[in-house]
Amino acid sequence: MDKLKELSAFENLVVAHTIQDFYTPNIKAEVILDMLLTPYIPAIIEAATGQKATLITKEMSIGYAKGNEIQEDNNRGKKVDYVVMTKENVLFVELKTTQGSLESAQIETYRKWIDKDNPKKGTDLLHLLCRILKIKYMPEKEHPYTVLKSYLSEKLTKNSIHRKAVCTEVVRDRLVEDTHAYQKKNYIHGTEKYFHTIACILQNTNPEDWEKAIKIIYISPSGANTADIQDITFKWIIQNIDCPVLKDLKESVCYNHILVPLFSQDLQGDTE
Numbered sequence: 001m002d003k004l005k006e007l008s009a010f011e012n013l014v015v016a017h018t019i020q021d022f023y024t025p026n027i028k029a030e031v032i033l034d035m036l037l038t039p040y041i042p043a044i045i046e047a048a049t050g051q052k053a054t055l056i057t058k059e060m061s062i063g064y065a066k067g068n069e070i071q072e073d074n075n076r077g078k079k080v081d082y083v084v085m086t087k088e089n090v091l092f093v094e095l096k097t098t099q100g101s102l103e104s105a106q107i108e109t110y111r112k113w114i115d116k117d118n119p120k121k122g123t124d125l126l127h128l129l130c131r132i133l134k135i136k137y138m139p140e141k142e143h144p145y146t147v148l149k150s151y152l153s154e155k156l157t158k159n160s161i162h163r164k165a166v167c168t169e170v171v172r173d174r175l176v177e178d179t180h181a182y183q184k185k186n187y188i189h190g191t192e193k194y195f196h197t198i199a200c201i202l203q204n205t206n207p208e209d210w211e212k213a214i215k216i217i218y219i220s221p222s223g224a225n226t227a228d229i230q231d232i233t234f235k236w237i238i239q240n241i242d243c244p245v246l247k248d249l250k251e252s253v254c255y256n257h258i259l260v261p262l263f264s265q266d267l268q269g270d271t272e
Contacts, residue, residue, distance in 0.1 A: 030097050034058075034081065036254050037219075041082050041093065045217070047240055048232050051086040057200040058082055062092065062109060063128050078109050083125070085205060089215040090122035096220035107224065110216045114228055122210030126201070133191050145207040152198045156182055175203040221263075234263035 021032060037044070038058070045053035059079045082093040092110060113120045126144035130137065130151075137147045156178065179199035183192070218224040223231030238260065250256075 030081075030095055033097055033259075034095060036259065037095065038082075041084065044219070044232065044237060045084050045086070045091065045093065048217070048230070048236075049086055051088060053091070054085045054204060056083045056085050056204050057197045060125070060197055061128065061132055062113065062125070078106055084217075085209055085212075088212060090125065090210065090212050091215050091217055093217045093219065096218060098221065107226065107229070111228060113214045114216055120214050122212050122214060125214070126210055129194065129197070133194060143207050145201070145205075145210060148198050149202055152179070152195060152202065155192075155195065175199045238263055 038055070042053040042055050045051075058081060060083050062078050062080050080092040081095045082091075084091040084093050092113065094106075094110075113124075123144055126148060127139055130139075130144050130147055133151065135147055135151055152175075176196070176199045179195050183195060216229045217232060218229055219232045219234075219237075221234050223233050225231065
């Protein structure tokens, strides 16, 4: 079997199992679509906002709303699907596969982040991560980016995984790779699971990037339909798929055989 036939066989296998899993009870559709869409999230956001977009990390804790405050909740609470950085904003991007999965409690938590009377910035998200990690520092005087930088540096160098220059500009491009090396070598548990998130933040951004205001975007079948949340519908993605940044997605086997059929209906998967 030549290379092309091998590729075709593999693609057909992916298509068959993806469609089968999508309609299998108790398998979350969001997980399947997340796998297919993640490489294209920056392109989708760029097309929708007109700004260059960088995917920073996924599944980052955003706490929960309590009164007018955002409280940390470790691994038990709300998480944003994608944290994306543009020139003007830190974006919380949420993927929903059904209209029924648009939870009012989650939307209210998001609204606390963009409350016009008490709007949050990206630094507030980093402060929340520091609280989850139980890092002792002075929020009024220390930038959370610098705090996280020192925290990860200490953890990795203490375990002889990285030279002491960790997190400096010299080795910055290797930070995610070196963090993965640590995670492979050690049994990770608890807050150590956040090392990857911290590495992505440090490698892909600078402290000043987090001074931007937070904005919420929902990717869903028909949109969240609220004035303070920007909607990107599945129909919009299909209609705008001809833009150059999304051309490779349109030509992929996953797009033609999975995404178009699924995006053309209100998806039947379950999601949180």
